[in-house]
Structure formats: C-alpha cells, structure tokens
Amino acid sequence: MNARRIGALTGLGVLLALPFVTPAYFLHLLIQILLWGFIYTAWSTMGRFGLVSLGHGAFMGVGAYVPALLWNYYDVTPWLGIPLGIVLSALLGLIIGYPCFRLKVVGHYFALVTLALGQVVLLSIVAARDITGGSLGMTPRSIGHSWYALQFPEKGYFYAIALLVWLGGLLVWRWIDRGIGREALEAISDDEEAAAAVGIDVTREKLRVTVISAALTALGGALFGQYLMYLNPESVSGIGVSLQIVFAAIAGGMYAMLGPTVGALLTIALTEGLRVWFGANFVGAANAIYGILLILFVVFMPRGILGWFEMARRPRAGPAPAE
Amino acid sequence: MDMFLLEAAINGLLLAGVLALLTLGLNLIFGVIDVVWIAYADLVMCGMYAVYWLFAVYGWPLPLAFAVSVLGVAALGMMVHVLIIAPILSSAPINQLLATGGLLYFLQSFATLLFTTDFRNIGVRLPIIEIGGIYISYSRLLAFGVALVGATALYLFLKRTYIGTAIRAIAQDREIIGLMGVDQRRIYLVTSAIGGALAGLGACLLALQYDVHPFIGNTFGPLIFMICVLGGLGNMIGGFVAAFIISQIIAIGGYYFSTELSYVLAFMLFIVLMFIRPQGIVGR
Numbered sequence: 001m002n003a004r005r006i007g008a009l010t011g012l013g014v015l016l017a018l019p020f021v022t023p024a025y026f027l028h029l030l031i032q033i034l035l036w037g038f039i040y041t042a043w044s045t046m047g048r049f050g051l052v053s054l055g056h057g058a059f060m061g062v063g064a065y066v067p068a069l070l071w072n073y074y075d076v077t078p079w080l081g082i083p084l085g086i087v088l089s090a091l092l093g094l095i096i097g098y099p100c101f102r103l104k105v106v107g108h109y110f111a112l113v114t115l116a117l118g119q120v121v122l123l124s125i126v127a128a129r130d131i132t133g134g135s136l137g138m139t140p141r142s143i144g145h146s147w148y149a150l151q152f153p154e155k156g157y158f159y160a161i162a163l164l165v166w167l168g169g170l171l172v173w174r175w176i177d178r179g180i181g182r183e184a185l186e187a188i189s190d191d192e193e194a195a196a197a198v199g200i201d202v203t204r205e206k207l208r209v210t211v212i213s214a215a216l217t218a219l220g221g222a223l224f225g226q227y228l229m230y231l232n233p234e235s236v237s238g239i240g241v242s243l244q245i246v247f248a249a250i251a252g253g254m255y256a257m258l259g260p261t262v263g264a265l266l267t268i269a270l271t272e273g274l275r276v277w278f279g280a281n282f283v284g285a286a287n288a289i290y291g292i293l294l295i296l297f298v299v300f301m302p303r304g305i306l307g308w309f310e311m312a313r314r315p316r317a318g319p320a321p322a323e
Numbered sequence: 324m325d326m327f328l329l330e331a332a333i334n335g336l337l338l339a340g341v342l343a344l345l346t347l348g349l350n351l352i353f354g355v356i357d358v359v360w361i362a363y364a365d366l367v368m369c370g371m372y373a374v375y376w377l378f379a380v381y382g383w384p385l386p387l388a389f390a391v392s393v394l395g396v397a398a399l400g401m402m403v404h405v406l407i408i409a410p411i412l413s414s415a416p417i418n419q420l421l422a423t424g425g426l427l428y429f430l431q432s433f434a435t436l437l438f439t440t441d442f443r444n445i446g447v448r449l450p451i452i453e454i455g456g457i458y459i460s461y462s463r464l465l466a467f468g469v470a471l472v473g474a475t476a477l478y479l480f481l482k483r484t485y486i487g488t489a490i491r492a493i494a495q496d497r498e499i500i501g502l503m504g505v506d507q508r509r510i511y512l513v514t515s516a517i518g519g520a521l522a523g524l525g526a527c528l529l530a531l532q533y534d535v536h537p538f539i540g541n542t543f544g545p546l547i548f549m550i551c552v553l554g555g556l557g558n559m560i561g562g563f564v565a566a567f568i569i570s571q572i573i574a575i576g577g578y579y580f581s582t583e584l585s586y587v588l589a590f591m592l593f594i595v596l597m598f599i600r601p602q603g604i605v606g607r
Contacts, residue, residue, distance in 0.1 A: 052417050054424070099598040108359050108420050112552055113597050116590040119545050123590070127583035239541050240431075243424050250421065284435030284537075291429025298422040299410050 034162035040260030042216035050189035055118030061237030063218025064225035093214030137232035335574025340467035343566035348521030362427035364544025370526025393523035400519020434537035466528035
C-alpha cells in the first residue's frame with residue numbers, strides 16, 4: 001500500500017514536471033491523452049456495471065456546443081456555459097436513463113437506445129445549421145489569452161486544467177469503486193431481479209452512475225471545444241466517437257482505475273505513431289487497427305490490458321467480470 | 324392533395340423496399356444466431372464498393388457485377404460469422420455487439436485507407452418516369468421491385484426447403500433443435516451467408532441510387548437497427564411493417580421540415596417506442 005502511494009506521488013510529480021521539459025507537440029498529445037482519459041473514465045463509471053452506452057457522443061456534444069453557442073451569441077462566459085452544458089447533459093442522461101431503467105431496457109436494447117440518442121443529438125446539431133454551422137462545424141470566437149473566456153493559446157494552461165480534471169475523474173471513479181453503491185450495481189449487473197428482491201433500488205443506483213457519467217462526459221466535451229477551438233458534429237457526437245470511447249475504455253480495462261487512461265494512451269500513441277511513420281496519406285490505418293484490436297480484445301481479453309495484468313497477478317481475486 | 328407531398332410519400336414507399344430487405348437480413352441473423360451485427364450496414368458499403376469497382380472501373384457487365392457482389396458479400400457474411408461471432412457465441416450479447424462494433428470501425432477505416440473518402444458513383448443514369456405530374460425515379464422503382472422479389476424468395480426458401488425449416492426451428496427453440504439431428508453450426512453458417520447475400524443485394528440496389536463512400540453505412544445503419552427493433556428483433560413481418568412506417572416519417576418529415584429533423588423525429592419515435600413497446604410494434 002505504501003509502495004503504491006509512493007508510486008502515485010512519483011507519477012504525479014512527473015506529470016507536474018512534464019510541461020516544463022517537453023516540446024509543444026508532446027504537450028498537445030499529453031493534453032489529449034488526459035482529456036480522453038477523463039472521458040473514457042467517465043464512460044467506465046457506467047460501462048463497468050454492464051450499462052454499455054453507444055451514445056456518449058450525445059453528452060459530449062451537449063457539453064461542447066452549449067458553452068460555445070452561449071459564448072458566440074450571448075457573450076456568456078464558459079464559466080457559466082460549461083456548468084449549464086453539464087446540467088443539460090445530466091438532465092439528458094436522466095430523461096433517457098429513467099424510463100430505460102424503470103422499464104428494464106437492458107443489454108443490447110439499452111445500447112441501441114443510446115445509439116439512437118447519439119444520432120438525435122448529432123442530427124439536431126446538423127439540422128440547426130443556422131446557428132451551429134452544421135456539418136462544417138463552428139469556431140468559438142477567439143479573444144486571445146483570457147481567463148474569462150477560458151481561452152489560452154499557451155498550452156501549459158490547458159495541460160494544468162486537463163491534469164486537474166483527469167485527477168478529479170479518477171477521484172470520482174474511486175469514490176464509486178469504494179462506495180456501497182458498487183456492491184449494489186455489481187449485484188444488479190449480475191442479476192437484476194435478485195438485486196431488486198433483496199431491496200436494492202435498481203433504478204436509483206443505475207441513474208446515479210448514468211447521471212455522473214453524462215455530467216463528466218459533458219465536461220470533457222466542453223474542455224475539448226475550448227482547447228481545440230473548433231467543434232464539429234461528427235467529431236464530438238458521431239458514431240465513430242461513441243464507438244471510440246467504448247473501444248478505448250474496454251481496451252485499457254474498464255474494471256481498473258487507470259484502465260481507461262491506458263486506453264487513451266494506447267489509442268493516441270497508435271494514431272500518432274502511424275501518422276508519423278506512414279504520413280498523412282495513410283489515413284484510416286490507425287482506425288483499422290483499432291477495429292481489429294477491439295475485436296481481439298472482446299474475444300480474448302474482455303477485462304482489458306490492466307484488468308488482464310491484475311488477473312495474472314492475483315488469479316482468484318475479486319468477483320468475475322460484470323458481464 | 325398536394326402533388327409534392329404525394330411524390331414524397333411515394334418515394335418513401337419505394338425507399339422502404341430496400342430498407343425492408345436489409346431489415347430482413349439483419350432480423351434473420353438476430354432471430355437465428357441471436358447476435359446483433361452492428362456492422363451490417365458496412366457490409367452493404369463493401370458490396371457497393373464491389374459493384375463500383377467491378378462495373379465502373381473494370382467494366383464488367385452490370386448483372387455480372389451485381390451477381391459477384393452479392394456472392395462476395397455473402398462470403399463476407401460467412402467470414403464474419405466464422406472469425407468473429409463463432410468464437411464468442413456463448414459470451415454476453417453485449418460483447419458480441421461490441422465485437423461487431425470493432426468490425427464496423429475496421430471496415431470503415433479500411434475502406435478509407437483503400438479508397439479514400441471520395442464519393443464514387445457507378446454512373447448509371449436510369450430514366451425518370453412521369454405519371455400524372457409525379458416524378459418517380461426508375462432506379463427506385465426497380466429497387467423496390469427487386470426488394471419485394473428478394474423478400475418473397477427468402478420467404479419461400481424458409482417455408483419450402485429443409486434448411487429453411489431448420490432455420491425457422493432454430494429461431495424458435497435453440498435448445499431442442501440439436502436433438503432433432505440438425506447441425507447448428509451449419510445452420511448458423513447458412514444463415515450468415517443469406518444475411519450477407521441480402522446485404523449484397525441491398526448494396527446493388529443502393530449503388531444505383533447513391534454515391535458510395537466509406538461512411539455511407541453510418542447514414543442508414545442506425546436506421547436499419549431502429550426498424551429492426553421497432554418491428555421486434557427477429558420478427559420478419561414486423562420489420563417489414565416498421566420499414567414502411569419509418570420511411571414514411573422520413574419522407575414526409577423531410578418534405579415538411581428538413582431531412583435531418585425527420586431523422587431526429589424517427590429516432591425519437593424509436594426511443595419512445597422502445598419504452599412503451601420493447602417487443603416491437605406488431606409483437607405479441
């Protein structure tokens with residue numbers, strides 16, 4: 001345990017020191033890894049309990065577009081816009097989650113409902129092209145370095161924000177992992193009827209993680225918008241994004257705290273590595289390899305990389321995977 | 324009655340034919356093998372590329388290109404089953420869904436890699452028919468006709484042949500069927516091939532109407548799923564009915580609002596119907 005704490009502190013120290021020694025390009029990659037790691041962690045808070053959402057792009061889209069639209073049209077600071085986006089996204093999670101859980105829409109039916117939700121948000125953004133710019137995307141009005149507008153051309157600031165948010169995400173994950181709700185949710189994902197019979201409020205437990213997951217994902221989407229200063233419906237809410245979230249979380253391992261982050265590290269290292277090796281005319285190679293890996297992971301390693309290492313270390317520790 | 328509205332409704336009806344055909348394929352696979360092929364629409368994309376290359380690039384005659392594409396996608400369907408589904412047949416349904424999600428990712432990216440994101444058209448321009456002031460494209464009419472013929476052929480195959488009977492039996496009770504001397508693995512393989520062939524046929528009909536690009540599956544893939552679930556997964560007649568309802572919503576919604584909003588409407592209807600009638604609109 002002590003060795004673990006020392007390891008964590010050393011890791012944190014390295015992460016804090018990195019922006020002072022790495023070139024801007026690597027800092028850009030690190031920010032992406034941390035932000036995606038945060039979003040994948042957010043997905044895992046519900047995914048690990050068998051609530052597989054194929055529509056997290058919906059929450060990302062709401063989180064990203066609400067503050068950007070408010071900023072561009074009403075000069076509302078993202079400090080208000082982002083919380084509003086988070087609240088709306090959580091509300092969306094609630095509106096979809098409540099009937100789903102109440103009426104026992106589970107497994108692949110749940111996945112298909114969330115897939116449809118992602119499409120609804122994606123197509124709504126495209127349809128409102130007069131204000132969102134449609135498929136062409138939109139750019140938040142830039143005013144240079146500003147805390148008020150949460151815009152920093154200097155990457156170091158966003159690195160600090162991303163690091164903070166990522167750590168926050170890990171804390172939420174841990175809080176759920178250590179809480180009483182975890183036992184309840186694992187019982188639910190094993191056997192919903194039995195869990196309800198012993199007095200677990202199935203709908204409430206599921207709603208709790210869904211709303212948390214939706215809210216965190218919205219925050220991640222908002223920060224991506226602020227960082228990249230460009231929003232595109234396909235790249236925040238498309239099926240590709242939603243599936244990428246699922247894949248990376250599973251590849252890294254959604255049953256371990258750092259698993260989703262490992263997934264982010266893996267996917268971004270893969271994309272960038274292939275891009276550097278093969279050049280830009282080899283687009284698609286990275287995603288094609290992702291696809292194959294996803295299949296292989298589901299077939300051979302459903303617990304993900306970190307989960308697999310943990311299983312190898314302690315062969316019979318912990319309950320079987322929630323599936 | 325408004326002429327343009329009528330035209331929209333008729334076009335919706337014709338679109339429904341192809342969608343119904345694809346729904347049949349997906350439903351067959353779900354009903355028999357009990358897996359959801361999320362990448363089904365991307366098999367259609369592969370078929371459309373096959374038609375494009377064989378016909379427009381290599382200059383094969385169109386019927387031959389069509390036939391080879393259908394057979395090719397049927398073979399692809401069998402490969403999907405053998406390589407991806409068979410190893411995880413007994414794991415949780417959601418894992419199977421994710422594995423085919425990986426396939427979707429792979430096919431789209433691989434197509435981007437091979438063919439770039441250019442929109443490609445096979446360049447067949449079929450005439451447009453005018454009936455009393457209503458314009459109907461011949462390719463849509465043809466697609467509708469072929470889709471109906473395909474559906475009927477499938478129906479006859481399932482009703483009249485030994486394998487068809489075995490397929491229907493397995494969809495009803497997969498526990499007992501082994502005792503009746505039916506080889507499950509063979510039935511699964513045949514079903515996957517038929518599912519693939521239907522995707523290939525759909526691809527031929529869609530290639531006449533739309534440009535092919537690596538992400539075309541995303542435009543109608545979710546739609547087919549929705550129709551499938553609305554009709555009740557595994558319920559073929561339900562799928563057929565749902566295809567017509569959804570196409571009408573899209574065609575008429577597109578006439579009154581915009582294409583995107585009509586899709587939004589259709590997806591929202593799907594979500595709501597999942598809550599009130601998860602067994603599908605014509606389910607028991």
